Amino acid sequence: MPEGPELHLASLFVNKMCEGVLFSGPVRKSEVSKNPDVAFACDAYRISAASRGKEVKLTLTPIKSDDTKAKEAQQPMDIVFRFGMSGFFRFTAEDELPKHAHLCFYSKEKPSRVLSYVDARRFGSWQPHGTWQPDRGPCIMFEYESFRSNIPPFVPARIVLEGLGSDDTCKDKKPLKNDILNRKAVTTARKITMKDEHADLLRLCHTVPMEVVHLGGKGYDPEKADYSEFEAWLQCYYVDGMKSIRDHNGRTIWFKGDPGPMAPKDSKSPKAKKRTKKDEEHDYTSKKKGGGTQSESAGMKKEIKVAKTKKNEQATPPRTAKSLKVNTPPREDKSPARRRKTTKLAEGSRRRSGRLTRQTVK
């Protein structure tokens, strides 16, 4: 499922920060981004946001003035964002524009404030005049009934899904559609989840991200937010005592107990992963010492690209370590060193709350 909760929180963030703010001028794109320019310039406009699954839509709405009434009225523009691995929104002073800000909306006042789309890895994308991607499935958080009705049962998942109807048979039916899931409902859902090992898998796809959305008042700021509450909520991902295996795509699956019959036969934990020939070929940095092969030239090409990128972007001061307190049952190894290690490795990913599950079912 990944980023659902995070994208939704991003839309809430935009609406909160941009409420009452008048934006003005052109939308500016960084030079390094390969995403399309946003041909929108307006003397005065407002910004609002909505989310659906793993997409966020910004709507730029021009404000009519006497001047513009005489001219042709400018139309609103939707821009649909997908965050890739590292996208998020910030709202800052103009002189505090974040590194890797790739699309910027400037407020009308001086000095300006800026709503910026920030994306270090640049895997994210945006589409001017965009629409919700038509071939995506229903939003598991806010189109739960649709999500539930037309899911073809993948054969490997048959055992898990067997016996599930198209209807949600759980007693707690509050968190549907655009209803607001209150804390009481979350608690109820959690009790059901904990109580029944065979809790409805489809429902968990809905309740787990909704729990993240409703974790409470820490706000949305992927660079500065306090993730301790979220980290305490995690039950499996990077939690001491849990197991992990790489699947055939090299993706790490976290779980506890028996991995099940479909576990990759030669799978290893991430740390024990043996370096393969494919890894070597993929690793352009190690080619520096080699001699004149085709892959080397490809590697060098990449290096040049990397150097180019670094030239365009300023260095970031090192981040300070964040503390991690996991409020789950006591574990054997609680040494600060161990905790620091797992925390830092996971930090960047764990903060991407939506892609995490409390209990991975595989």
Place this chain on the structure above:
DNA sequence: TCTGTATGGGGAA
């Protein structure tokens, strides 16, 4: 300085 890890999604094979 080098290496491994994070893993969404487009597109080629």
Place this chain on the structure above:
DNA sequence: TCCCCCTACAGAT
């Protein structure tokens, strides 16, 4: 099915 698009950062060397 797999490559590729990218950067940040911790830990190893």
